[in-house]
Amino acid sequence: MPDSGSRFRLRALRRAELPEGTIGLARFLIGKWVVHDVDGIRLSGRIVETEAYPVGDAACHAFRGRTARNGSLFLERGHAYVYFNYGMHFLLNVSSESSGRGCGVLLRALEPRDGIAAMQRRRGATRVQDLARGPGRLAQALGVDLRHDGVDLCAGGALRLAVSNEKTGRIGRSVRIGLSREAHRVLRFFERGNPHVSGPKRLRET
DNA sequence: CGGCTGATGATCT
């Protein structure tokens, strides 16, 4: 498996390393990696933007209880919750608390690392800066879809979370993007100054 | 850069 990211001493994240609260996990995941080995190619990137959807948040898909769609949010932290949004995009989340508590962290943007040419083929020729800038683009670049809903991201499978020895930049926070409910809550996290972060400029500075 | 619009389909009321 190609592994240009190995120059950063990448290793898989264990579940025990993940903070147990949703908001803490959203912050923790900034600077960590998502890796997807698919069709003999490694696709990966550093997470540079997340949003927390904690228990009791009216914007969280699990707010009204468990349904066929949102079941993965109720898995122990570190599992993928993937859903289909606006009739055309898949969005990748990480379940964030103990089994039975429905909540998660949306992965909103990556700084692409391994498999950039392959990700560009999946997305259509796009500048690297826009390859995984936004949650729909992120899933498309990584080849993530409903087949990955419920996958354990800490189990060493093809799709997984990882950490490198790089330093993470200063972390900013803001309100979340694209919501009508609970729109005022400051639950979005991002690496400040990173050009791969999505959203309007005013939400990339604080 | 910011702002707007249409595309497109699952989910829930």
Next chain:
DNA sequence: GATCATCAGCCGG
């Protein structure tokens, strides 16, 4: 029938 954790394209400043 309304809503929706989006995106690409287009327009104006």
